[in-house]
Amino acid sequence: MYNESDFKLFGRLGKKSDSYLFGITREFVMTLSIVQRIKAGFALLLLLLLILGGISYLQTTGIHNKLKLVTEQATPLAMTTTRLREALLLGNRYTLAHLSSWQVSALPPLRQQYEQSKQLYAEQLKQMAGFDLQESAKSRLSTVQRQADQVFVTAEKMMSLHEQQVQLEANLSTMRHEFLRLDDSYRSAANLLLQFTSSKRSLHNKAELITSGIARDIRQLQRTDESTNLPELEKVLAKDIEMASKRLEIIVVPDDVKQRFSRSVDRLKQLAFGEQGLIQAMQRDQKLTQELLATQEQLQSLSNQVNQELQALIDITDQSVQADKAGAASAVQNAIFWIVLVSAISAGVAVLVAWSSARSIQRPLQLFDKELALMAQGDMTRRINYRSQDEFGALSRS
Numbered sequence: 001m002y003n004e005s006d007f008k009l010f011g012r013l014g015k016k017s018d019s020y021l022f023g024i025t026r027e028f029v030m031t032l033s034i035v036q037r038i039k040a041g042f043a044l045l046l047l048l049l050l051i052l053g054g055i056s057y058l059q060t061t062g063i064h065n066k067l068k069l070v071t072e073q074a075t076p077l078a079m080t081t082t083r084l085r086e087a088l089l090l091g092n093r094y095t096l097a098h099l100s101s102w103q104v105s106a107l108p109p110l111r112q113q114y115e116q117s118k119q120l121y122a123e124q125l126k127q128m129a130g131f132d133l134q135e136s137a138k139s140r141l142s143t144v145q146r147q148a149d150q151v152f153v154t155a156e157k158m159m160s161l162h163e164q165q166v167q168l169e170a171n172l173s174t175m176r177h178e179f180l181r182l183d184d185s186y187r188s189a190a191n192l193l194l195q196f197t198s199s200k201r202s203l204h205n206k207a208e209l210i211t212s213g214i215a216r217d218i219r220q221l222q223r224t225d226e227s228t229n230l231p232e233l234e235k236v237l238a239k240d241i242e243m244a245s246k247r248l249e250i251i252v253v254p255d256d257v258k259q260r261f262s263r264s265v266d267r268l269k270q271l272a273f274g275e276q277g278l279i280q281a282m283q284r285d286q287k288l289t290q291e292l293l294a295t296q297e298q299l300q301s302l303s304n305q306v307n308q309e310l311q312a313l314i315d316i317t318d319q320s321v322q323a324d325k326a327g328a329a330s331a332v333q334n335a336i337f338w339i340v341l342v343s344a345i346s347a348g349v350a351v352l353v354a355w356s357s358a359r360s361i362q363r364p365l366q367l368f369d370k371e372l373a374l375m376a377q378g379d380m381t382r383r384i385n386y387r388s389q390d391e392f393g394a395l396s397r398s
Helices: 006-029 034-100 103-131 135-196 201-224 230-250 255-272 278-375 391-397
Strands: none
Touching: 006 135, 006 255, 034 103, 034 135, 034 201, 034 391, 135 201, 135 255, 135 278, 201 255, 230 278, 255 278
């Protein structure tokens, strides 16, 4: 390790080397004439100006490239990514509006608006493909594209199911209205049957057995919801109708009363049973509701996933924008530093050249003036002792 005396020795050696270099430089300068010194100074200034111009050009080019990245790459990329998410959100909005509407005439315009948002998404995706993306951004964009396609497929499936359900609900509304009219007709026929059997208790009990089961089934059909077991209700109604028909044949009432009740039952069978019947329509409605709920859960899950991937992609683009902005700011600071540094050096050299030129003229002139003044007083023994290789040195030697 070095001790204090070693550092002192190094310091003395450094000072001696500086003095030696300064002495060599001074001797070299003194070998030049004044004109040569001025020319050398201006040549040095010109060199520094060229260096300053080169540095300015390089730094300006660097700033231009950095700003070009910000304005032509990073910022448009961030804006396109944001518009991509807006297009997906717009599609979700029109999907929800479509699902919330139960008017058949309102569905086609909403579906058209959804298709427009889908087209907007495709345009933004095409613009994204034109950017020079990082590998991480490419991976995220590929995932977003794959998941968004699944979102669109699921959303279109939901809208198709909803359109089917809206149409089915319109048909069900008509069928329920007819069923209400049938209920009134059946009640009237059943009451008429009960009136004709009211005089005999045993006969009246048989009439109640004929009418009560079907009346109960009709009430249950009118109160159905998503939890109602419609296939079981269909079986019960069919069995009650069969039993009522058999019992009606053996009960003693006028034929016109029987025929009226039979027509009501036949109309009930026509409205309730079969592929176009009320029960089958309600079963299809239940099935569509279950499919819609399952598809809606799937769509919600896919939407959450694509939103997460889009947010990650937006974060990457934002980081790219911030990095490019920081690079541009750093380039500006770097340019300012080098321009100020070279300008300061140039100014220092200019001052040094001016001072050196003035001093190289002033000192010999003062010496010449002093010696010539003594000679003018009559002391012709005076000699001008100015040793230099410049013009004044030549004049002194002559």
